[in-house]
């Protein structure tokens with residue numbers, strides 16, 4: 117045992133808050149630069165000290181014994197973090213935006229000189245595919261005062277607000293890249309909020325989308341978080357990339373229930389004397405971006421300097437292990453798990469990996485050293501020295517700790533593996549701030565060993581996917597108190613070998629082999645059975661008059677998946693919004709009940725009732741031709757577009773776009789004859805307009821643009837929200853020509869005029885005073 121002389125202050129609630137630390141924008145806010153994060157500008161470097169932090173990590177030899185490198189590491193930790201953002205990969209505007217950054221903004225930014233010093237322009241992150249991620253590091257005063265940077269910053273803010281650009285720490289973009297998600301994969305993001313990695317995973321799932329339309333991927337992404345409020349950030353994030361393949365759940369990931377899914381070629385699971393059950397849903401890709409102490413983010417969260425102590429990491433270790441173990445249980449035999457933290461602490465990283473591999477055999481770390489070749493990284497640690505308290509009492513081994521201080525705070529799994537254990541921990545990835553000017557980060561990629569090498573260790577069983585392991589366990593669910601597993605759950609038998617720290621608690625959702633709510637053809641109910649109080653998910657009949665009305669109104673082709681439409685009320689009444697799922701999400705919803713997992717959202721909203729719209733055919737106040745009160749939402753458009761018959765899309769010129777952007781309800785009579793005629797011939801209600809690529813009327817369109825409109829008797833309006841309209845205007849016309857934009861400009865001009873008048877008056881007063889003198 118070695119006892120350090122460092123006597124630190126007690127960390128103020130830092131453990132409690134630790135799991136809220138994230139390497140991305142926590143509040144989901146669109147600001148590209150959050151001034152609070154840049155308190156580092158105001159802090160003296162001399163304030164960025166923590167003797168405990170330094171001593172602890174020196175002891176861990178995270179950088180070996182190289183003093184010079186250690187010094188560079190500490191210096192980098194005290195520098196403000198560059199701003200990084202990525203252009204959302206599969207959106208129609210991604211290429212256009214990236215080209216604009218590369219060919220329009222950057223060349224101008226290259227010329228910027230501030231206070232006689234050249235300012236570095238944004239650069240692409242070399243390792244990010246397609247050059248879609250960027251980094252720049254300029255002081256706030258440059259952003260405020262350099263007109264070029266000011267312009268660039270407003271562009272970023274605009275595009276961030278509408279979801280075309282996502283700000284995230286560079287290192288935070290890594291875990292989804294190592295997962296290699298493809299459109300057919302079933303993906304689980306276990307600790308997903310606020311959702312920066314979720315949106316990257318969604319983009320990968322939709323990677324085969326065309327520039328205009330989103331192909332509906334056959335796969336699935338479930339984004340989960342145990343914090344109810346934070347799951348709303350996930351819903352908000354995902355609205356930026358609408359997906360029928362998306363679900364959000366709210367449950368403790370360490371006890372994520374086993375979901376059932378009928379497989380094409382897998383027969384129901386049977387056993388002697390048991391009812392046949394559906395096979396479990398196993399995931400192809402699982403991200404465990406677990407709650408962590410977050411000390412890799414100290415360049416951004418400078419408060420960490422003040423409060424850092426090793427107990428945060430020690431306390432989170434058990435939960436981290438349980439989450440990873442649960443992921444291993446739910447992994448498809450061919451699947452892959454990425455475990456990541458924004459912490460440098462081996463107790464939260466390599467120790468977790470070692471314990472998971474120790475307790476669940478049949479898994480291995482993947483060597484990803486050739487993935488993202490330009491990413492500079494260091495190997496995982498094979499050994500480390502835990503500290504048992506804030507004063508840094510170090511112990512070289514668990515036995516030494518146990519002999520001296522058997523207080524139970526540390527358990528065996530906090531310590532490095534024994535000499536006889538070989539986990540290949542060097543295959544883990546460590547990223548340090550000084551290597552590539554980023555935050556600190558840890559990544560490990562795991563897979564099941566191939567059967568021929570899996571081999572069973574004595575006294576252990578190879579990790580069986582959820583359906584196969586036989587024993588029963590007691591399961592606990594957050595908020596539910598303890599519950600005993602049902603017979604069927606016992607049959608599912610998800611019982612990992614249990615270590616001292618890591619009793620994996622699991623449960624199953626599968627009700628039986630019969631679907632909980634067989635969707636097609638009739639209105640289904642799901643609620644009032646003691647489950648969560650979220651609004652139920654009810655698939656409605658494809659023959660429902662509302663659905664038929666929408667299909668007719670927009671001339672959707674017969675292959676439109678109308679049996680995958682759900683509503684959020686128990687009676688299946690399409691009163692307000694219609695959501696579209698893909699077949700897989702529909703099947704997951706239909707074959708599971710949601711008593712013990714809170715399903716926050718599923719699929720994507722495509723149609724909504726237009727307030728003040730028209731009545732149904734035959735209803736009072738409606739004419740015979742008015743059939744649909746529902747309108748296509750702009751976020752639903754990419755998903756629905758492939759099903760809209762070509763001939764029903766209205767083609768239009770840049771002048772029409774200008775009129776639609778400039779006004780709220782431009783009169784039909786103000787449009788060109790051709791547009792006016794085409795629209796007049798249409799039923800009132802929801803339609804889709806396509807503007808061809810090209811330039812004219814001050815607009816420059818690099819690709820076709822398709823937007824939803826609403827036709828009323830004498831006018832027509834663009835159905836996109838105010839912010840999206842402004843962003844579109846900036847992109848297409850180079851200025852904000854919307855009503856809101858014009859008003860804002862007017863206000864600004866008046867303000868400037870007033871300021872000018874005030875300063876002229878002050879000068880006049882000064883002259884008078886001089887004259888008087």
Ligand SMILES: C[S@@+](CC[C@H](N)C(=O)[O-])C[C@H]1O[C@@H](n2cnc3c(N)ncnc32)[C@H](O)[C@@H]1O
Nearest residue numbers: 307308309310311312313342343368369405407
């Ligand atoms: C590091 S953050 C995740 C950041 C997120 N992956 C992203 O990229 O935006 C950790 C998240 O885990 C959540 N969390 C904490 N304990 C959890 C648990 N037992 N199960 C699931 N989520 C948990 C926290 O609410 C927090 O949102």
